[in-house]
Amino acid sequence: MEIIVAHTAGFCFGVNRAVDSVYKNIGQQPLYTYGPIIHNPQVVGELREKNVIPVNSLDEVEEGTIIIRSHGVSKDVYDTINRKGLTYIDSTCPYVKRIHKIVDEYSKKGYQVMIVGDREHPEVQGISGWSNGETIIVEKTEDLEGLNLSKTKPICLVSQTTYREDRFESILKALKDHQYEVEGFNTICKATSDRQQEAVKIAKMVDKMIVIGGRDSSNTKKLYEICKKFCKETYHIETLEDLELNKFNSNDKIGITAGASTPARIIKEVITAMNDLENHGNESFEELLNQSFVTLRSGQIVKGTVIHVTDSEVSVNLGYKSDGIISKSEISNDSSLSPKDVVKLGDEIDVYVLRVNDSEGIVELSKKRVDAQKGWETVKKAYEEGTILTGKVVEVVNGGVIAISHEVRVFIPASLLGSKYNKDLNQLIGKDIEFKVSKIDAKRKRVVGDHKQIYMEEFKKKKEEIFNSLEVGQKVEGTVRNITNFGAFIDLGGIDGLIHISQMSWKKIQHPEEVLKVGQEVEATVLKIDKDKEKISLTLKDEKSNPWFKIEEKYPVGSIVKGKVVRMVPFGAFVELEPGVDGLVHISQIANKHVVKPEDELKLGEVIDVKVLEINKDEKKISLSKKQAEVQQAEVQPEETNVSEE
Template sequence: MRKIVLAKSAGFCYGVRRAVELAEEKAAQGIPCVMLGPIIHNRDVIDRLAAQGLRVVDRPEQVPDGSAVIIRSHGESRAVHEHFAWRWIEVFDATCPNVTHIHQIVEEAELRGRQPVIVGTPDHPEVLAIAGWCKAPVVLSGEKDLEKWLESGENRNNLPLTFVSQTTSTQKIWENCVKKAKKLCTNAEFFDTICGATSKRQEEARQLAAQCGLMVVVGDRQSSNTKRLGEICRESCPEVLLIERAGDIELDRLPQADMVGITAGASTPAWIIKEVFDKMSEEILEMDKSFQEMLEESFKTLNNGDKVTGTVVAITPTEVQVELGIKYPGYIALTELSDDPTVKVEDIVKVGDEIESIVMQVSDRDCMVKLSKRRLDINKGWEEIEAARENETVVEGFVTEDNKGGVVVSVKGVRVFVPASQTGLPRETPMSALLKQKVRLVITEVNRARRRVVGSISRVTRAERAAAAEKVWAEIEDGKRYTGTVKSLTSYGAFVDIGGVDGMVHISELSWSRIKHPSEVVKVGDTVDVYVISADKEKKKISLGMKDHSQDPWTVFTTTYQVGDTANVRVVKLMTFGAFAEVVPGVDGLIHISQLADHRVEKPGDVVAEGDKVDVKITDVDMENKKISLSIRALLEPSYDEEGEEPSIEE
């Protein structure tokens, strides 16, 4: 043998380490306590805990009155928790957070009227615990079981299915089940709840096994996790040895191999791995340095301010839990994850991701390390802020505070003050209008010693607007269409920003209908489609239109009405000689004063008012001059007989 290599993720996972440390803590405190079932699948660890005074009981009824109980990392059913609550027994819950998350998923799924389906080894204690959080669980070991269950018709109520996976299943088994379910089921939902640390350990073991002539898998023979590692290694390596401890190794009987790989199940402590390594090193000439370094890492201590990299193993509503490869787990509170108040946790990290953070506190009492990604980002942010000031580059940030003097923008976690004069807001606009807005700015002053940074939003706005305006003037031409924003209104029209340049839409070009004020058609802030009527590049003036010229109002009128038709029209203007009324938008007709009523009218206002809707008869159309004569009187006078004689009064 020449070389030995250890898989980086070998040994205790976060959940197991957390459970063992909780048990050791309670033993050290001298609290009368028992463990319900082996806290993890490792006899050596259980024997060590027994030596500290923690014995194992098999059933909840065996927990003595007055004693506390430790729930193992695999978790227990809801009924077990209710049993202890009923007996007023104190519970120290060492259930892995990943497993607790699965409990919540299946419980909520059933409450929503769905059928929970658990993919995993049916008799595994962790699977039994998950099944104990719903009334009618279905446990399947793989895609063949799934197919048989679906064909059996046992889902008689045809409930929609919710799939979860337990870590005794491999990623391949899970993916095959998902693929099969998507073909055979409708409205199914899938939660890939295989622990990220487990998936990572299995993949590293697979890759290492492909390079080695011998793989040594260390772990308890009752551990499903360890058994899976052995199965995975056998797929790629000709010789695989499963052992529980160093004493199981017979050096003179080890197969010859140029390279030996070692991996260990999630329930294997570092001291057992070290014993295995020490014994094997007696026969191995070359040792991979990363192996020794990893063992040292598992025992090393951290100090506040240290930068660390770990693997995300669980995400809860309040924190992200990180495996650091040391004796304590790491926690990042959601408030310490990002300085961006709008960002979602899932957009930053997922279970299985590597994450870099900074140590805020190492608590030996609580057996944990408090971490912050946000503060690490802030430290990096200062470097980026200084570079942005030097290079005059534009940065982005969120407005987090406002006052009379200006606003505070968070850029890369660094507070940047923007004076009111540099916000770009009109004087009458309150600074609060920018709160929670994403803005672009340049850094104008940096004093890291005083933690002072000043920036300007308006400089960016002016520069971007100037660049946009230059582009508009270079490309503008009559008839070109733009999408713009209404900036202001006057009595004679509306000013529209078409991308750095304002153009005016005259009131007559806002609508085919007759209007008194632009506000009848648009309001400030509206997005409108406009076209260029004319552009004077020397005077920097642009005339815009909004009316749709693709449909001529006169054509609309002539194709809709003809002489003799009745129309409902709107009175738009009164004159001494009659009233003008809109027949269709953009086309008015005249109701002469003599045609306003069937009696003499002194002035039009005695009969109609602007805005009135009235029925009229179209009596004449001057096609050449586009003039229309309308009459109310023609609809009020009695009809004539076919010969045109007026009926007598007697009739």
């Protein structure tokens, strides 16, 4: 006969904690448990003999101490206990407590609460009592049919800790397939899941299977159902007395498992009885159980497997009697990241043990501390070798920004960011930035980064590339970066070129803003390049649009043209022939008489006929005469008149 005993058989952490709490407080009389402390009549009977009385209603209790069992209770039970002035010891399983918090939080947010589990089970009833609205309880996918679920309100889906994981997952999938917005929390206790998986494994290997546990125990019933699928000869017993030994023989391969409410002594009795059948040696249940657990202490770095991820925390299987929890604040130093951005189900990760609280079944973990320790070595190496690191800017602080690189906080002063970031540091939030480590304080774990070095190196390289690619007369495109009284600076892609005010238009302007605006895209021509002084002069003037282009053809000497008086000077008047082309009518050429002042004969803005006397294209000068134009027109007029009379 071969006997295989499940490592996961017997009391789970929560049940063991609840039973211990009763035994530790037996001296406090009267002592009550709210409902049976566990689903095992033998344990409940033993405690009753020690005057520990289970009650199903607080109406039965007027004084004494109430022990709340591992299944937990609804919120109103706590209110009643406090109102009646009773003392209570809360032995609710930490995993159940977590479900209470989830339901309370999400129902307050307006979520519809749905529980996957046995609606008659006290744990499910307790969970339901933490919702601020109506609770929906489903046991299988088919229960979803006919439910009047709102698609305008999201669903918070949780599970009874001892329920079948396959049912929870199928219900979650069905809801998502029907386009419901669901926040699913797989709150099935890892111990339950492990117990069921191990039971399946053993049931497939053996001829006969024994499942030990109370008749009313939900998780024991599920174990029996699961084992029965894979091993037809599966027996559910509460104690050794229920076991019909004559059904077993020496050639049998026998598997043994037990529910979470089954005491170790009952399991041992069954194992001993089976061993006695064949005098077959076997390891004790305690030995098998202890072999399956690792030991943990605060400060350790251990490996674990991610078994559940939400937006607020990550559950990690450590091979310990309870799973570890990484809160969002311990995932990363970058608070903008969700746990779902960092890890996924099945990931094997290193974690730092912050705290082990066996009394509450809590193992608090940190991922960022392990990552920061590794990251610190990366940062130190970068400092020693002068290599470039990349970090994400997460915060603007006094005098600079904080970037996270390899989970290490790096301070980058504004003075070391480079000129393009000096105006508004907030534009950097959420962006990646390269830097070199300029200073490191190993004792205080402080790091100062320098982006300016990289910026200046890139700027120098860009400048060389641009200077090497430019030629006088070349057309270039750029953006107006800054405007001054004397001109505009154009960003050519990392280096500035200057358009002087005199090179903006062929006509005279008073200020560059008459032609250009900051941010405007422009096309200019390279006028001059000075590599030694690193200066580039640009012009917007185009020779074809130069009003003096082919000036002799437009205004031939001797021709009479019209112009507008635009400026008076003591020696004459300037007349605009077209924008950008002015000619001088000397005072002696204004009239056929002596003129003391040009204003005596002309008015600003007046349009007059003038004769072109001389053109100096190089000096952009044109000599004009009003009086000669008048004389010539007077000579022509009579001839035209005589012709008309004839």
